[in-house]
Amino acid sequence: MDRVTRAAQQVDDQFYRVLTVLRAVTLVYAVGVNAARWRDFEHPGAAWALIGVMVVWSGVVTWLYEPRHRATWVFVVDMLVTLALLRSTLYTHTDEMIREHTFTLTTYWVTTVVLCWAVRWGVTGGLLATAIVQSVDVTMRPTVNSSTVGNIFLMVLAAMLVGYCAHALRVSAVRRVEAERAAAIATERERLARAVHDGVLQVLALVQRRGAEIGGEAAELGRLAGEQELALRSLIQSRARDETAADGELVDLGRALDALAEPRVSVATPSRPVMLPTEVVDELVAAVLACRSNSLLHGGPETSTWILLEALDDRVVVSVRDDGPGIPAGRLEQAEAEGRMGVATSIKGRLRDLGGEADLVDTAGQGCEWELTVPLARVPGPAGTR
Structure with a gap:
């Protein structure tokens, strides 16, 4: 893996570590909310079993989001598991709870997969994930009220912000590495140019001048030395000069x-x-x-x-x-x-x-x-x- 790719991956790693913390915080919140209302559930035993699935999956997916496992299928499976747990709200909640727009079984825990998609695929990925999650949430509700609209707006905003920041930081990291590489190459080129100029080029220039002064075969030798001086000077001066404003x-x-x-x-x-x-x-x-x-x-x-x-x-x-x-x-x-x-x-x-x-x-x-x-x-x- 070259330095440019590694720099971009380091940005992603930082984001996924933060999202791991967010997943844990929202999981604790979901457990607390459900513990406070477990007596209201239509099927409390199933609700606790599903909460246990959330806890186990949070640990498994945290491991899967490590760099050596982080593949596209991980994001897809994470989304499918999240949607299944979100949809299970229809089974665990009573009809009255659904009508009153109480928290789903997963509460804010579903936000994490949306933000993971935003980091992976930018603003587009975040908005797509938001559309998938919110479409499932909305179809469970008999009506759409201001609370539902507010949740959708906040998730869209978070997805766009995280997606844009991830892309911007990734580009910045890559450009920094490229600039450092260009500076290192330029420094080494200057060092080699000075070494060549102090030695070979000066000798070739001397041979060219002395050959012209002596004449005869020496003049031809001087001419050849002059051509080689030109070729060598052009070689050591070859550099990326295509920069424009x-x-x-x-x-x-x-x-x-x-x-x-x-x-x-x-x-x-x-x-x-x-x-x-x-x-x-x-x-x-x-x-x-x-x-x-x-x-x-x-x-x-x-x-x-x-x-x-x-x-x-x-x-x-x-x-x-x-x-x-x-x-x-x-x-x-x-x-x-x-x-x-x-x-x-x-x-x-x-x-x-x-x-x-x-x-x-x-x-x-x-x-x-x-x-x-x-x-x-x-x-x-x-x-x-x-």
Whole structure:
């Protein structure tokens, strides 16, 4: 039995233990009421014999409701025994007692089987059991008065309440177990990702760079190392990133960036989802693609790009770095003055519209690096683990 099933069963076990106590309390009440009026019965000996059956059956059914015996037939047999004892009221009571709507032989003891059905099959099961029990009770009465209607209403209310609570608590327990499992998996994935990143990925990245510098067969080896780095990074970053908000307006920025990975584009994102509104994610991805296009335009098809996503407490930062020729100081300002607004519009403009900023980091002539920052305070409804 897995943890999810066990969690749901534990909720049921708690309910049946409470109902066992309720069965005992209502049994004591039934014995007391019948003892006080035993002289009024038409067949007192049969009444005491049937009360003895109630006592014995209460003990037997308590054992049957234990988890290892709790099957559908137990609920059915419990209902049949209860109905038989309830119907025996016609034999033990006088006609006058029946007409006066006095307590049945079972009194409130019949409520327990109704609530057991409610726990087992929810509100529907509880209402069905109520209909069965009350139909037998009503057909014994020559008339239906306010007392009968009140009993029916109370039983319906109890069945609905217990059925709903059992279902809600069962769902809550299952979700808690699933959340704990997901958290444990995410923690273990982060630990493995750190171990792999600190060792294998760094070595593969080093082999890729050194191979490109040496050239020849070493360059081919470096290319293969780069492909394996990408494959391994994608593997350790594979995770359940399909979480969306109830209204469908939040998507995972990390998943969107992972989709940009290719042999010469390396993507590193957190191991947990970074949930942001769809329009924010779309604009950030578009800005990253503009950075990559700019790298290819000025560095050629052999230019490599590294994309890093950092989800901080108050902001999201996407770093885009390449190994191209870089951008000389003042070149962007000159391009804007000449009317070439590609970078200003496709990168800086997008971040400005999001309430963030796009900064060109000084790399001392070794490639180009952009930092795209979006403050979470300016983003409507960001969510997820950061």
